[in-house]
Amino acid sequence: MSQPLLTATALRRASLDAVLQFAWDADAFTASDVIENVGLTRSTAIDVVDELVERGLLAELPNARAAGEYQKGRPARRFSFRADTGCVIGVDAGRGHLTATVADLHGETRAVGHLAVDASQDSPEDRRRDAARVVDDALRAAGLTRADVTALCVGVPAPVDRNGSSPPHRDGFWRRMNPSFGDLFGEWAPIVQIENDASLAAVAERTVGAAIGCDDFVTLLAGERLGAGVWVDGRPLSGAHGGAAEMVAFDHVRGVEGAWGLGYRAAELARRSLAKGSLPASSALRRLDAAEIDGKAVLTLASEGDAGALGIAREVGETLAVIAGVLGSLFDSRRIVVSGAVAAGAAPLIAAAVDALPRELDLPVPEIVASELGADIVSVGAVRAAVEAARGGVLDLPGFAGSR
Incomplete structure (x- = not known):
């Protein structure tokens, strides 16, 4: 059976996503680099790059001649991904401590906030208040606000299903550890993930650690x-x-x-x-x-x-x-x-x-x-997970919609 043809809108979205994923990992690049690595025509590559610049996700750099890379003829336009156009937050919401790491969209740390808490004071209200506090303190230390956040990921010492919820436990422990954090941060963060803390530690080891x-x-x-x-x-x-x-x-x-x-x-x-x-x-x-x-x-x-x-x-x-x-x-x-x-x-x-x-x-x-990776490994993994969530969802966020 033949596959249905993609609509023009779907093709455009696929091109935007492909170029963005290439740019996210690249250093400075030109339209020719996009053509070679992504496989678009020159006209489409230039048009997509221009749209990503308009959306605030790419920056146009000084051209090759201005950058000291001499070449004959018309100098090539150069671009780079704007890792500072938003930020991500990784949170380790442990029972006796909370750690929030604010990073740019490449995962480079901007600030880290720590808060020691009384493990016996683990009511849902206490946990939500403390988690919001450590996140806001870390944002403040980074010179940022909630409006700058693109994605946020929280690690909790409890099982977490695909909807970010934890199942019942015989004494209610799991749901005290995860007191609807998705709803709490979803009130203002565009992309929110809740994950098990050990799973995020594994993400950290897989991406920047021993695995x-x-x-x-x-x-x-x-x-x-x-x-x-x-x-x-x-x-x-x-x-x-x-x-x-x-x-x-x-x-x-x-x-x-x-x-x-x-x-x-x-x-x-x-x-x-x-x-x-x-x-x-x-x-x-x-x-x-x-x-x-x-x-x-x-x-x-x-x-x-x-x-x-x-x-x-x-x-x-x-x-x-x-x-x-x-x-x-x-x-x-x-x-x-x-x-x-x-x-x-x-x-x-x-x-x-x-x-x-x-x-x-x-x-x-x-x-x-x-x-x-030390004691902050869960927040390190949460940052990496938040970066991946941002990569997959940033084109759908109103803040990066552009005017087209």
Whole structure:
């Protein structure tokens, strides 16, 4: 059966989108570059470029002769994508913290806002108020306003479906973590996405981190609670309700017994060892008050060779091996990336996990590596997701309609 012919309007839109996608990733370019890379006729290429300039998405630069690139004959017009014509915001709406990163349309950071919150004060009203505050503070720090925002993405510690909603939970936790953020920010942001935080961490690793070029990997957020962002065959897994790889399954796994994160486990083991007096005399953990012990402190000391902390890291590493074995069995992953704030001191526990992992898995064992993207990884992934959303939707926004 023959395919229906595209209408003139559809053809025009396709040409605009193709040139915009080329320009978004290009440096300075000419109409000839568009013709070569996009495959349009010269007249169409020039007309489309001119329209994108009119819409405010491209800027015309000084021509080749004025830029010092001598050529005979009429100098070529030069253009570039205007990354500053709008901005995107990536938000990490964690239970005890909120981070908002404002970036240009290339994803280059303009400002970052942090807000520590009381995890016990997690009513929907509190969460919405705090999220709006950290976003507005970050915009202010960047010298921008809500009117400058093209797309916004929020990461939450809950499953998220394709409509940006979280399913019911036995104690209402998921919907407290995602108290209709789509409606809140949709009141003024043109494009809004709500995603699971671990899924966004995986986006960050895939685009700028330890999983570039890897089609089969798991990003493990492992601070206080476990969260996993899973990619298989080059695509992220989500599920009907956004619950693919929901870590509550580890409540039923011997050797893990819960979705507590690696940082939480390290801190708990250290406190118990301190209370029992079983830490080596040389361990710096003996000189800390129990209230001062957290996962970062334990793993930092382990990285520095502290005997007591190293023993704890090895024990947590054996738990990581079980987790990696389950994830590797389910998804046949090539790589598992330990991400988040805990990653900075994860080398000792990863070494222990690597030693134990062959006993946990029949398939080829996945590589386990530490992320280098730090504690802001979720907002980094949210920025990348917001950039992609902007790329796909900016031509439909009234602010970039032009006068044609």
